[in-house]
Amino acid sequence: MLNPVSVSKPKPNPIPKVLLQAKKEAATQTLEGRAAYEKGPWDKGHWANRK
Amino acid sequence: MLFEYVFLGFHGHATTVTELVSTREGFGNLFYYLQRGLDFYRNAVEFQGVWKQQGKKIANFLQTNATLITPEWIRFFVENDFLVGVSLDGPKEVHDQVRHYPNSKGSYDDVMRGIDLLRQARIFNGIICDISTINHLFPKEFFNFFIENNIKKLKFTRVKSIGHYNDVLSLVISPAQYADFMIVIFNLWLELDDPEVEIRDIQSVVSLILGGNRRECIYMGQCDQFVTVYSDGSIYGCDSFPKTDALYFGNVLDEQVKVKSNARLQNFRELLEKRKEHCRTCDWHFICKGGCAKDCYKQLDSVEPLSEVCENLKRYFEHISAKIRSYDLV
DSSP: OOOOOOOOOOOOOOOOHHHHHHHHHHHHHHHHHHHHHHHTGGGGTTTTOOO | OOOSEEEEOTTOOHHHHHHHHHTOSSEEEEEEESOSOHHHHHHHHHHHHHHHHTTOEEEEEEEEOOTTOOHHHHHHHHHTTOEEEEEOOSSHHHHHHHSBOTTSOBOHHHHHHHHHHHHHTTOEEEEEEEEOTTTTTOHHHHHHHHHHTTOOEEEEEEOOOOSSSSOOGGGOOOHHHHHHHHHHHHHHHHHHOOTTOEEHHHHHHHHHHTTOOOOOGGGTSOGGGEEEEOTTOEEESOTTSTTOGGGEEEETTSOHHHHHTOHHHHHHHHHHHHHHHHHTTSTTHHHHTTOOTTTSOSSTTOOSOOHHHHHHHHHHHHHHHHHHHHTTOO
16 A cells, blocks of 8 residues: 655745735725825835936 | 926026925925035025925925035935935946046946935935946846945936937937846846835836836826926926927916916827827726836827837836736735
8 A cells, every 4th residue: 555645735935025015005005095195105205206 | 286296407596496386286396406506405495485384395305426415415405304316327337437527537436425425314315227238238236236235215217318418329228128127127126025125117017006006207197297497497398308399388487377378288288198098998008108208209299109118118017917916916
């Protein structure tokens, strides 16, 4: 009789933190709309210096 | 609201600042290119004070090569809440090839000294790195260079010839070369997985694919909201079109209603709408909204975008989208 072979399932890649953060931010932006835009990262210069 | 973002380009006078702010109803995002002495900015801030007292919210941003930043400048920036971005084109051996003094001495060491001063004062707003024929084949080296130097707010731009600097045609890369570069940068950003690393173009695309609404200007489809003001107060369109007659919208001393009804401004807005309409059925319209008025079109009056630009933007968007979908995030 053959011994049972244990087959381990490959672990799915964990979702990168940068994408989880982006997903969370996207949800917040959708909920708060323009208000979030005006009070948000602009004030910290996040998207500020375009050129 | 007349314009969202105002670039004070070239040799703007401080007095134009107060006129600009006076035409705005609420929030004013003022971007300066650092080309004047400190007195200019002191005057500008003083003029702004009048409007701030009336409740207007004004944000000052400045883009510089940082070579002449001194403790005195730093004190001024800190006291007046300026955020300062720096132009840095990568490691010394590359940067010094394209950003050097008239005597051919490279500016890298001075730029890094300026960045250190800004960083110590916590007003450093990241770097803009031009991608050209000199560096486009080295995305990994560039990415690692910035991370190793703890520079984590990044923006990569494709060198373009817009006619008001020295001849840069030999440095201009194709849309395909730029897309190749950005795709590797995206992969490296994902692999590093450091939430402190901000790459604005990539994060715009990621945000939009995930249902957000934060956009770089090139994905807004609102090029009419970006203007440049010159020393005589004249208002032109985005500074990618320096002093282009078809985008002369008036003067900061004009009545607001006159600027709003300016025929060239109306024509430009109609053109942008036509472009958006033309692209409406594209799967990626929700991201690019017709794209950058400068980069995506052969001529200012073109309605149909350049196919080479579109193809490579789509390739870039598809790459990012596929990666996000692989994690079941959309």
